[in-house]
Amino acid sequence: MFQILVALADGEKHGYAILKDVARRTADRVRLSAGTLYGNLSRLEGAGLIAESTRRPELVLDDERRRYYLLTEFGRAVAVAEAERMEDALVQARAKKLFRKAKLA
Amino acid sequence: MAKSSESLSQRIFRTLLRALPFDFRVNYQGEMEGVFREQQREMEERGGFLEALKLWKETIVGIFTTAPREHWQILTSDCGYALRMMRKNFWFSAIAILTLTLGIGANAAIFSVVRAVLLRPLPYPNPQELIFIRQQEKKIGVDDLGLSVKEIEDYRAQNRTLAGLAEYHSMSFTLFGHGDPDRVRTGVVSANYFDLFGIQPLIGRTLLPDDEKLGAPPVLLLSYEYWKNNFGADLNIVGKTFEMNDKVHTVVGVLPPVPQYPDENDVYMATSACPFRTNKMHLEDRNMRMMEVFGRLKPGVTVAQSGADFSAIAAGLKAAYPKSYPENVGFTSVTNPLQEELTRSARPTLLLLLAAAAFVLLIACANVANLTLARMARRERELAVRSALGAGRGRLLRQLLTESFLMALAGGALGLLLAYGSLQLMTDFVGRLTPRAREIHIDSGVLLFALLIALGTSIIFGTLAALFSRADLTASLKEGSTGAGSGRRQGRVRNALIVCQIAFSFMLLIGAGLTVRSLYKMQQVHAGIEPQRVLALRATLNWSKYADAEKTRLVVSKLLERVQAEPGVVSAAISSRYPFEPEAITGGPESVSLSFLIEGRTLEPGEAPPVTTFASVSPDYFKTLGIPLRAGRLLAETDKDKAPEVVVINETAQRKFWPHEDPLRKRVSGDGGEHWATIVGVVGDVREFGLDKAPAPEAYVSQAQSPQPSALLVRTAAEPRGMQRALTGAIHDVDSQTAVTHVLTLEQARYESMASPRVTASLLGIFAGLALVIASAGIGGIMALMVSQRVREIGIRIALGARPETILQMVIGRGLFLAGLGIAIGIVGAIGMTSLVKSMLFEVPPTDAFTFAAVGLTLLAAAVFASYLPARRAAAIDPNEALRAD
Numbered sequence: 003m004f005q006i007l008v009a010l011a012d013g014e015k016h017g018y019a020i021l022k023d024v025a026r027r028t029a030d031r032v033r034l035s036a037g038t039l040y041g042n043l044s045r046l047e048g049a050g051l052i053a054e055s056t057r058r059p060e061l062v063l064d065d066e067r068r069r070y071y072l073l074t075e076f077g078r079a080v081a082v083a084e085a086e087r088m089e090d091a092l093v094q095a096r097a098k099k100l101f102r103k104a105k106l107a
Numbered sequence: 108m109a110k111s112s113e114s115l116s117q118r119i120f121r122t123l124l125r126a127l128p129f130d131f132r133v134n135y136q137g138e139m140e141g142v143f144r145e146q147q148r149e150m151e152e153r154g155g156f157l158e159a160l161k162l163w164k165e166t167i168v169g170i171f172t173t174a175p176r177e178h179w180q181i182l183t184s185d186c187g188y189a190l191r192m193m194r195k196n197f198w199f200s201a202i203a204i205l206t207l208t209l210g211i212g213a214n215a216a217i218f219s220v221v222r223a224v225l226l227r228p229l230p231y232p233n234p235q236e237l238i239f240i241r242q243q244e245k246k247i248g249v250d251d252l253g254l255s256v257k258e259i260e261d262y263r264a265q266n267r268t269l270a271g272l273a274e275y276h277s278m279s280f281t282l283f284g285h286g287d288p289d290r291v292r293t294g295v296v297s298a299n300y301f302d303l304f305g306i307q308p309l310i311g312r313t314l315l316p317d318d319e320k321l322g323a324p325p326v327l328l329l330s331y332e333y334w335k336n337n338f339g340a341d342l343n344i345v346g347k348t349f350e351m352n353d354k355v356h357t358v359v360g361v362l363p364p365v366p367q368y369p370d371e372n373d374v375y376m377a378t379s380a381c382p383f384r385t386n387k388m389h390l391e392d393r394n395m396r397m398m399e400v401f402g403r404l405k406p407g408v409t410v411a412q413s414g415a416d417f418s419a420i421a422a423g424l425k426a427a428y429p430k431s432y433p434e435n436v437g438f439t440s441v442t443n444p445l446q447e448e449l450t451r452s453a454r455p456t457l458l459l460l461l462a463a464a465a466f467v468l469l470i471a472c473a474n475v476a477n478l479t480l481a482r483m484a485r486r487e488r489e490l491a492v493r494s495a496l497g498a499g500r501g502r503l504l505r506q507l508l509t510e511s512f513l514m515a516l517a518g519g520a521l522g523l524l525l526a527y528g529s530l531q532l533m534t535d536f537v538g539r540l541t542p543r544a545r546e547i548h549i550d551s552g553v554l555l556f557a558l559l560i561a562l563g564t565s566i567i568f569g570t571l572a573a574l575f576s577r578a579d580l581t582a583s584l585k586e587g588s589t590g591a592g593s594g595r596r597q598g599r600v601r602n603a604l605i606v607c608q609i610a611f612s613f614m615l616l617i618g619a620g621l622t623v624r625s626l627y628k629m630q631q632v633h634a635g636i637e638p639q640r641v642l643a644l645r646a647t648l649n650w651s652k653y654a655d656a657e658k659t660r661l662v663v664s665k666l667l668e669r670v671q672a673e674p675g676v677v678s679a680a681i682s683s684r685y686p687f688e689p690e691a692i693t694g695g696p697e698s699v700s701l702s703f704l705i706e707g708r709t710l711e712p713g714e715a716p717p718v719t720t721f722a723s724v725s726p727d728y729f730k731t732l733g734i735p736l737r738a739g740r741l742l743a744e745t746d747k748d749k750a751p752e753v754v755v756i757n758e759t760a761q762r763k764f765w766p767h768e769d770p771l772r773k774r775v776s777g778d779g780g781e782h783w784a785t786i787v788g789v790v791g792d793v794r795e796f797g798l799d800k801a802p803a804p805e806a807y808v809s810q811a812q813s814p815q816p817s818a819l820l821v822r823t824a825a826e827p828r829g830m831q832r833a834l835t836g837a838i839h840d841v842d843s844q845t846a847v848t849h850v851l852t853l854e855q856a857r858y859e860s861m862a863s864p865r866v867t868a869s870l871l872g873i874f875a876g877l878a879l880v881i882a883s884a885g886i887g888g889i890m891a892l893m894v895s896q897r898v899r900e901i902g903i904r905i906a907l908g909a910r911p912e913t914i915l916q917m918v919i920g921r922g923l924f925l926a927g928l929g930i931a932i933g934i935v936g937a938i939g940m941t942s943l944v945k946s947m948l949f950e951v952p953p954t955d956a957f958t959f960a961a962v963g964l965t966l967l968a969a970a971v972f973a974s975y976l977p978a979r980r981a982a983a984i985d986p987n988e989a990l991r992a993d
Contacts (some may be wrong), residue, residue, distance in 0.1 A: 018142045036120075036139040036146070037127075037169030041176065044131065067137060 003042050007051065007073060011069040016068040017043065017090035029038055043071065051077030116147060123167065126174040129501045184327055185509035192510060199482055200514060202884060205473045207518025207564065209877050210523030211473030215557045217464040217547075219526060220533050221457055222556075223547040228367055229446050232305035236270075237445040238410055240400045240417060246437030246715040249697045254397035256389055258424065262400070262440075265420045269402040269412040271809045273300040276398045277370050278381065279647045281846045284349040285337065290846035290891070291645065293351075293370035300329075301362075302405050304483060311345040311360030318377040325356040331364040333373040352382050366545055369399065393431045400714050401445065414442045427714075430779055433702055435715050452693075453540035455869055457941060463618065463874045468560065473604045473611075474885045476568035476778040479511065480601050481892040483572055486832075488922035504570075511569030512562065519561035523554065536866040569602070601889055602925060608885050609929020610936060612878040613966060617937040618944055619875035622868040625949045629861055635793035635802065636686055638853035639675075639732030642827035643685050644819045645849035659814040660748060665841045667725060670821060675830055677822040680728040683815040685987040686795040687856035696720045696796050696803035701807075705764060706774040706783060717764050719756075719793070719804040721777070723815040728807070729755075730854075731791055731822045739771045739788035746809040752784035753809065758792050761806035762936050775806070784808065787941050797860055799949040820853075827852050867947065879969060887973035890922050893979040901981050902989020911982035919979050923972030925966060930963050 005037050009015060009023040034042075035097075047054045055070040073081070095101070112580075114450070118144050124136055142164065150158045228234045240262070242252040254274070274297045276823050280858065293633070307330060327345065337343055347358050356376065356749075376550065377840050378384050389395045404413055420501050424433040429707060432438045460537040483490070488607045537745050538544035620887035653659045670679045684691060691698070702716040709715055714880035727743045728734075737758060746753050754775060761770050773782040790803035819838070823830050824841035835847045902915060951958070 009946075017138050018145045021142060021146075025914065033165060033166040035169030036142045037166065039141050039169075040131075040135040041169075041173030044135065044177070068141060087912040 010073040014072040113522040189510040212522030215526035239448040244436040247718040291373040294375040308360040328375040479572035507568040511565035515561040515565035542667040610932040612882040613933025619871040641853040683723040687860040735791040754784040755788040757805040890977040901924040902986040906986035914982040918978035926970035
């Protein structure tokens with residue numbers, strides 16, 4: 003679900019675009035199917051972390067069946083908190099020399 | 108080609124989406140199909156079978172992991188909503204749950220009985236192989252003759268269909284050597300008895316073949332309950348000795364806690380240890396019948412085959428020993444599965460009660476359906492708004508069903524508690540009908556049954572409510588909240604449900620009414636005796652001490668002398684049995700009947716010989732019981748052992764066998780002509796075998812001439828119970844080893860003899876009462892709803908001059924109309940059911956006009972009562988308020 007929030011961080015997207023964005027950023031390590039994607043979108047929408055966008059793109063680009071989702075302020079705050087938590091965890095792991103080999107930052 | 112395979116994939120995908128909840132699909136189906144289409148297009152560009160497989164795998168896994176989560180979320184949301192609604196409509200919910208509790212509870216209780224008694228197999232290995240063998244004299248109505256030792260030997264030797272044959276009979280003996288002398292119910296069995304049933308001992312051993320050899324050292328087996336209650340479950344009990352019947356008995360084992368059939372016994376002994384069984388008469392005389400016989404079929408043999416086998420052996424015995432098997436009595440031998448045998452008498456009553464409980468449940472269901480419909484009518488606006496906001500009909504139905512199921516579950520849980528609470532009552536009641544009663548308990552099967560009923564009823568009334576709610580919800584938004592013409596179809600359904608409830612209630616009330624009336628008639632019957640202040644005691648002699656007739660005569664004479672000398676005793680008698688004895692009630696006249704010969708009369712070919720019940724009594728028997736003399740004389744002290752044999756008959760015997768002649772001085776023989784007795788008197792009839800049974804022909808012989816002491820009957824000047832101690836003391840003065848048991852007054856015995864019909868009537872009455880309450884509540888609810896829906900109309904009528912009485916009449920009249928319709932249908936139903944109850948009634952026809960009229964009036968009165976409050980409220984409507992309200 004975090005990946006979906008990150009996908010929406012830089013602007014509204016429809017479902018398929020979210021799916022592609024997540025796959026690209028994680029190098030296909032996280033692959034969402036239609037079922038998983040919309041199950042998560044439903045929960046995120048229910049929790050108020052995302053919302054359906056009222057704006058539509060230019061008519062020629064629009065597909066009426068597609069709905070566009072955007073990150074709400076609350077959703078952004080939650081995503082930020084989660085990212086900071088993960089960053090903390092990474093710093094601590096590095097300090098404890100968890101990684102044997104040097105990793106590219 | 109690509110296009111058609113794409114559309115096939117899309118079709119498959121759309122089918123898979125049906126796993127997801129309806130609401131979810133409404134929201135996201137379109138987008139999901141779009142996403143899947145894009146993914147497919149990408150996959151086709153990349154190409155390869157593996158890619159396609161990967162996509163389908165991810166898609167299917169994704170859908171089937173999301174679906175359960177979404178369904179669960181909706182369920183928890185519906186449950187939360189349902190609980191809030193139930194709290195909001197507290198009284199409705201409470202009434203509905205109470206109704207369901209009664210309906211489900213009654214069914215669970217009766218089902219627990221039916222399951223234990225009729226459905227569950229006997230708790231022995233391969234119980235379907237166990238059979239019970241009976242000898243009958245069909246033509247003269249003797250259903251169970253018993254078997255003699257000689258007959259058992261013959262069947263054992265000649266049968267070809269049994270793997271084993273075991274004998275059983277039960278006696279009361281006195282056990283010495285453990286505290287006070289203890290009367291013990293003793294099962295006397297053949298050595299293979301426990302092996303036949305597959306019973307392994309808890310400690311020690313069961314019987315060995317050597318144990319039943321004549322002269323073998325007597326051994327005892329203790330039942331689990333007797334061992335636990337009397338010996339503190341002493342593990343060292345094996346080897347201990349006790350004295351019984353003047354012999355030392357050694358305990359060899361203890362039985363496990365299994366149900367015992369056909370009777371509960373305290374101890375068991377081998378046949379060789381029973382003084383009765385081993386005396387010369389029983390061993391040699393083929394006619395001394397007192398044993399029961401069980402068998403286990405050989406593998407692959409059917410009950411029918413064994414029946415034919417035994418029937419053939421019986422025919423052979425008849426041919427070989429004509430003196431023991433009179434002509435034309437229809438002597439034969441039959442076999443029955445043991446399970447059936449043990450439940451025969453219980454079956455009709457239990458099935459009747461199951462039907463009654465099912466009726467109550469149907470009535471409860473109809474009631475809750477009606478209440479739900481009524482509630483939905485009030486919630487029409489809410490439902491319409493929700494529908495307008497996007498909730499589909501399916502979603503609403505699901506939510507309604509969740510509410511219904513929660514109520515039914517609550518009703519079911521409480522109903523189970525009710526059933527559990529009534530367990531003891533059921534066990535006591537059914538215990539009179541079958542020994543399987545002790546197996547009744549609430550187990551997982553009953554829980555499952557209750558759950559299924561709860562599920563079933565919730566589906567029925569939830570679906571009914573949803574189906575018949577308004578088809579066009581948006582139209583109801585346009586109308587007022589209580590539109591004048593709203594839900595006409597719904598109203599018809601509700602009325603139909605009420606009419607059905609009334610009809611079922613009527614039938615149940617008729618059943619209860621008829622059995623109650625029957626019971627009342629039974630209680631009014633004059634038994635033919637004066638039971639007030641008569642005490643009956645079972646006095647069991649130490650049989651081995653009084654092995655011959657002379658000794659028995661002596662002790663009987665001493666007993667009577669001693670008892671009659673006791674202050675407060677008006678008269679006393681000894682007899683072989685007495686009226687309303689439990690064995691007489693359950694066994695019926697057939698259990699003490701024999702065929703006899705009338706001097707000077709020969710039987711036509713094929714004619715069945717005359718049959719009478721008989722009893723051996725001392726001279727004061729008739730005086731003690733208050734049986735009137737009708738002709739001739741009673742038995743007297745002069746009818747001693749060496750005097751000519753005499754017999755006294757009752758009026759029924761006279762009517763049946765000497766309808767046109769005087770029976771006095773006629774001679775009869777009970778042993779095929781060897782000995783003849785002269786009829787010296789005729790006494791009044793006594794309904795010995797139950798108040799609901801016509802008196803059977805009876806022959807009384809003198810105890811002095813045919814000693815068979817079993818019961819002591821004492822008429823007392825004061826309260827008989829107060830004399831119990833003194834009388835027991837008097838008996839023990841004569842013989843301290845005599846066990847005195849089953850002490851009760853004849854009035855008590857009379858009361859107890861009606862226990863079974865009394866409890867049946869009570870249970871039916873309870874069910875009928877429940878039905879009446881539920882149906883009345885139903886009518887009240889419907890009338891209240893009708894009034895609330897027609898407030899405007901009624902307000903207009905009042906404004907236009909209608910008087911309160913008119914409004915009252917209108918509402919109550921409607922209630923009466925519905926009740927009347929239900930009663931009419933109920934009458935037809937009740938008449939159709941007459942065959943079911945006929946056998947349980949006494950002097951009451953199944954279409955008894957009085958009962959039908961009383962029940963009809965009761966239901967009409969209930970309808971008036973239930974409609975009254977709503978009618979009052981209708982009559983008190985303020986027309987101004989009514990017209991202003993929307």
